[in-house]
Amino acid sequence: MTHWWRHAAIYQIYVRSFADGNGDGTGDLAGVRSRLPYLRELGVDALWFNPWYTSPMADGGYDVADYRDIDPLFGSLAEAEQLITEAHGHGLRVLVDLVPNHCSDQHAWFRAALAAGPGAPERERFWFVPGRGGSGELPPNDWVSYFGGSAWTRVTEADGSAGPWYLHMFAPEQPDLNWEHPEVRAEFEDILRFWLDRGVDGFRIDVAHGLAKKPGLPDVGPDPDVTDLPYQDCDEVHDIYRSWRKILDSYDGDRTFVGEVWLPAAEQTARYLRPDELHSAFNFDFLCCPWDAAALRGVVDSTFAGHAPVGAPPTWVLSNHDTIRHVTRYGREDTSFDMGDKRLLDPSDPVLGRRRARAAALLTLSLPGGVYVYQGDELGLPEVQDLPDALIQDPTFERSGGVDRGRDGCRIPLPWQSGGPSLGFSPPGAKAPWLPQPADWAELSASAQEADPDSFLTLYRAALALRRERLTSLGETLTWVDAGRDTVCFDRGDAFRCLVNLGDPVALPPDARVLMASAELDEPGVLPRDTAVWLER
Numbered sequence: 304m305t306h307w308w309r310h311a312a313i314y315q316i317y318v319r320s321f322a323d324g325n326g327d328g329t330g331d332l333a334g335v336r337s338r339l340p341y342l343r344e345l346g347v348d349a350l351w352f353n354p355w356y357t358s359p360m361a362d363g364g365y366d367v368a369d370y371r372d373i374d375p376l377f378g379s380l381a382e383a384e385q386l387i388t389e390a391h392g393h394g395l396r397v398l399v400d401l402v403p404n405h406c407s408d409q410h411a412w413f414r415a416a417l418a419a420g421p422g423a424p425e426r427e428r429f430w431f432v433p434g435r436g437g438s439g440e441l442p443p444n445d446w447v448s449y450f451g452g453s454a455w456t457r458v459t460e461a462d463g464s465a466g467p468w469y470l471h472m473f474a475p476e477q478p479d480l481n482w483e484h485p486e487v488r489a490e491f492e493d494i495l496r497f498w499l500d501r502g503v504d505g506f507r508i509d510v511a512h513g514l515a516k517k518p519g520l521p522d523v524g525p526d527p528d529v530t531d532l533p534y535q536d537c538d539e540v541h542d543i544y545r546s547w548r549k550i551l552d553s554y555d556g557d558r559t560f561v562g563e564v565w566l567p568a569a570e571q572t573a574r575y576l577r578p579d580e581l582h583s584a585f586n587f588d589f590l591c592c593p594w595d596a597a598a599l600r601g602v603v604d605s606t607f608a609g610h611a612p613v614g615a616p617p618t619w620v621l622s623n624h625d626t627i628r629h630v631t632r633y634g635r636e637d638t639s640f641d642m643g644d645k646r647l648l649d650p651s652d653p654v655l656g657r658r659r660a661r662a663a664a665l666l667t668l669s670l671p672g673g674v675y676v677y678q679g680d681e682l683g684l685p686e687v688q689d690l691p692d693a694l695i696q697d698p699t700f701e702r703s704g705g706v707d708r709g710r711d712g713c714r715i716p717l718p719w720q721s722g723g724p725s726l727g728f729s730p731p732g733a734k735a736p737w738l739p740q741p742a743d744w745a746e747l748s749a750s751a752q753e754a755d756p757d758s759f760l761t762l763y764r765a766a767l768a769l770r771r772e773r774l775t776s777l778g779e780t781l782t783w784v785d786a787g788r789d790t791v792c793f794d795r796g797d798a799f800r801c802l803v804n805l806g807d808p809v810a811l812p813p814d815a816r817v818l819m820a821s822a823e824l825d826e827p828g829v830l831p832r833d834t835a836v837w838l839e840r
């Protein structure tokens with residue numbers, strides 16, 4: 304039997320922007336439940352939910368205050384249980400997001416740590432460290448938060464005195480947990496069981512490379528080796544996943560872990576995918592790759608080479624809730640992405656971006672391995688680049704002094720219908736959506752695209768159906784075909800070929816039948832630029 308997660312199409316749901324059931328302008332579990340038939344018809348195999356737990360939403364739910372409950376904005380625990388059951392009833396598996404590197408500053412543990420005062424054992428579950436300088440006025444080391452600024456915030460004690468500093472690799476509202484503490488380990492093992500007992504099919508692990516820190520928390524220094532940073536990919540992290548894997552494997556039902564492992568070297572990532580650790584990881588090298596044939600072929604090759612030694616399946620992903628939507632990226636002069644880059648208002652050609660995004664869809668959906676579809680990819684949604692400053696909620700905007708526009712532009716509430724104040728995101732009479740939708744998204748709505756044979760939605764539905772019917776049984780390898788310098792072309796099995804052309808028009812093989820094309824083939828037998836076809840040979 305092949306494990307489902309080796310070739311699954313997994314749809315990512317950013318709950319607060321997917322569908323609003325109760326009319327408060329924020330997406331919720333009721334909204335998701337009402338759209339389960341849409342997801343089944345789309346043809347995906349599983350759903351990954353971004354964090355839905357109790358949270359003050361300082362970082363869109365990645366600041367968890369209670370890992371065993373649902374935020375009231377989204378619904379209740381009973382409703383999550385119902386949703387899991389209903390999703391299963393539609394043949395959809397469910398992955399939930401586990402956030403183990405940090406919790407919210409409103410989590411009971413952190414509140415207790417602050418309240419307990421200097422030197423208290425409650426503080427040992429976090430990283431409370433005295434500052435440097437004559438009176439501890441300088442942070443304990445030079446680490447910089449992924450969101451900008453120092454990774455340390457100084458505590459003001461109950462009596463008003465300045466205390467030690469605590470570590471937060473993200474926002475100050477997200478204190479890092481100390482994974483050397485046995486209670487932290489025990490707590491997360493229990494949280495895993497809590498959700499496994501409720502029937503989830505697996506977990507997406509947030510910042511999977513970050514949990515362990517180098518002993519002594521040494522400075523990074525001025526010219527660090529990026530493959531050897533003291534706050535990521537420390538060896539001890541692997542013990543955590545080995546113990547989690549034992550727990551997961553003790554449950555029935557072929558459950559899975561996917562890691563957000565974002566590291567510079569493929570060998571580093573592969574270590575997380577050893578047979579007794581995680582099952583798969585997001586392929587950020589592929590996501591970041593520019594729209595360039597040689598670069599794409601290279602990243603596909605390096606992905607297979609990196610995964611082969613550990614026997615893990617590759618995954619393919621074009622966009623997620625942290626990155627610039629690829630419709631917009633691919634329409635820019637620089638089509639690459641780098642998480643470290645600031646999100647700026649770079650111009651993008653929408654026609655070009657859409658054309659390439661359609662071709663990229665056929666590429667990712669036909670490569671062997673797992674594939675992720677971020678909500679709205681199937682509608683061809685672009686990044687919203689012109690949100691007014693006053694509406695931006697992503698903490699990266701403020702922490703970068705407004706230089707980085709942040710990630711809200713890829714988190715705009717989905718358009719479901721062509722009319723109405725929220726394009727069907729909320730029920731009639733609801734509050735305005737938590738982020739405004741551009742007026743021209745009416746034509747991108749799911750209902751507008753449903754009956755249009757040339758729409759993105761139609762393309763995704765047809766491709767996902769064909770993938771399920773014919774491709775997943777074709778094994779886990781591909782054979783490269785040389786179809787020209789500017790092409791990405793490969794065979795799977797004896798009868799299937801994917802050909803993507805990024806350059807001047809190329810001839811199609813004369814004996815091949817076109818199963819699907821990402822754009823019209825104006826001249827018979829010729830594949831235009833920025834177009835992909837699936838062929839039966």
Ligand code: NOJ
Binds near residue numbers: 362473563624
């Ligand atoms: C990665 C998540 O995808 C991102 O949205 C979040 O801000 C950080 N981890 C911190 O949890």
